[in-house]
Amino acid sequence: MKRKLIAAVGVAGMMAGVAACGNGGDDKGTADANGNKTVTVWVMDGSAPKAWLDEVNKEFEAKHPNTKVKVETQQWKGIQEKVTTALSENTPPDVIELGNTQTAGYAVTGGLADLTGDKSKLGADAWQKGMLSSAEVDGKLYSAPWYAANRVVVYDKKAFEKAGITAPKTRDEWIAGLEKLKAADPASQPIYLPGQSWYVLAGFIWDEGGDLAVKDGGKWKGQLGTPQAASAMEFYKKLQSYSTAPKDKDEATPQQSTDIVPKGGVASWIGLGWEAQGALKALKEAGKEGDFGYFPIPGKTADKPGSVFLGGSNLAVAERSKNKDLAKEWLALAAGKDQMTKYAAATEGALLPNQQAANFAAAAGSFAESMAKGAVNGKITPVTAGWANVETEPNPIKEYMTKVLKGEDAVKAGEAADKEIASRINK
Numbered sequence: 001m002k003r004k005l006i007a008a009v010g011v012a013g014m015m016a017g018v019a020a021c022g023n024g025g026d027d028k029g030t031a032d033a034n035g036n037k038t039v040t041v042w043v044m045d046g047s048a049p050k051a052w053l054d055e056v057n058k059e060f061e062a063k064h065p066n067t068k069v070k071v072e073t074q075q076w077k078g079i080q081e082k083v084t085t086a087l088s089e090n091t092p093p094d095v096i097e098l099g100n101t102q103t104a105g106y107a108v109t110g111g112l113a114d115l116t117g118d119k120s121k122l123g124a125d126a127w128q129k130g131m132l133s134s135a136e137v138d139g140k141l142y143s144a145p146w147y148a149a150n151r152v153v154v155y156d157k158k159a160f161e162k163a164g165i166t167a168p169k170t171r172d173e174w175i176a177g178l179e180k181l182k183a184a185d186p187a188s189q190p191i192y193l194p195g196q197s198w199y200v201l202a203g204f205i206w207d208e209g210g211d212l213a214v215k216d217g218g219k220w221k222g223q224l225g226t227p228q229a230a231s232a233m234e235f236y237k238k239l240q241s242y243s244t245a246p247k248d249k250d251e252a253t254p255q256q257s258t259d260i261v262p263k264g265g266v267a268s269w270i271g272l273g274w275e276a277q278g279a280l281k282a283l284k285e286a287g288k289e290g291d292f293g294y295f296p297i298p299g300k301t302a303d304k305p306g307s308v309f310l311g312g313s314n315l316a317v318a319e320r321s322k323n324k325d326l327a328k329e330w331l332a333l334a335a336g337k338d339q340m341t342k343y344a345a346a347t348e349g350a351l352l353p354n355q356q357a358a359n360f361a362a363a364a365g366s367f368a369e370s371m372a373k374g375a376v377n378g379k380i381t382p383v384t385a386g387w388a389n390v391e392t393e394p395n396p397i398k399e400y401m402t403k404v405l406k407g408e409d410a411v412k413a414g415e416a417a418d419k420e421i422a423s424r425i426n427k
Contacts (some may be wrong), residue, residue, distance in 0.1 A: 040071075057069040095316070126357060230410040308379070
């Protein structure tokens, strides 16, 4: 279940145009001959535990006796095209789950209802700022953040004990610990870090006060050719020097959690919750014992953890919904504190709810505990429809990382990447 729950994290895709230029739907809603209404909700496979979703719908239907909620589960594969088509039709789903990096694309093409005037009803003041940014475009609200997840450092407790180290709180402590791990067991990797784990690099860039791209004079510009990105890449290079992972691959090629870690010889690595669970399962199937500890990616100073990418999903209302007011009410219920608290408990802390007050009381030392601590400094990729184009292969950020790791000047490689980023993001 947990792997499915994390399937949405970090999803981005190419955005096609959404011709949603109708009247925006009938706010009074549409009913059948018997006066009954139906609110259709699209959720992605694995995002919503059935018991939780049933309870939300039961509460909603109790408040609206003549209304039924129809939930339709969707698959991530091919979802961009399916959503694009649905939002351009006269009878789209009323509420729809969108990957947080996808939301801006559908908003700017007119497919999503403007929820700015509904902020107070939706409880927007309580939402985590790092999640909220993915729901807004040019100061207007187009969705409610729903859930997110971020990476933490996963480590082998026995390896850390042998080296005489504990979970670090700063970058300097992190590097010092890797040195001790290297000395304690020269045959093992102190950390497994592929050369193209660009979500990890993004966090380091944010820590330096930089970004992947910024808007300047109406156009977006890549920011990898900056001193901030160079400093971030320098730290990434230092970390990567303790790993024998390929410099031209990402964490999924091969999959670090199931293809690398279970083979042994890895003292630590950076991953998501489903990866940690996958590694433990693979170790068990191989007849090995897995005993992991977890800590947030360390920051430059001990007062706050390092920045992390918050991948996840938002819930939006279709602009052409025929039941817009009802859809907003369902959204307010599902994304509100009470139901989000129950949602966090139902997912056992595998995902972060949209507000801290609803966080799951994770067990001490658990992945969920470290994830929640790290999420305090969570951010997302640039909020613009064109960002999806940047993430398509070959990803210029990945290529930039490999060039620098193989010896090319960071600024020079960054400037070349920035040209490619600009050509893609401004399409």
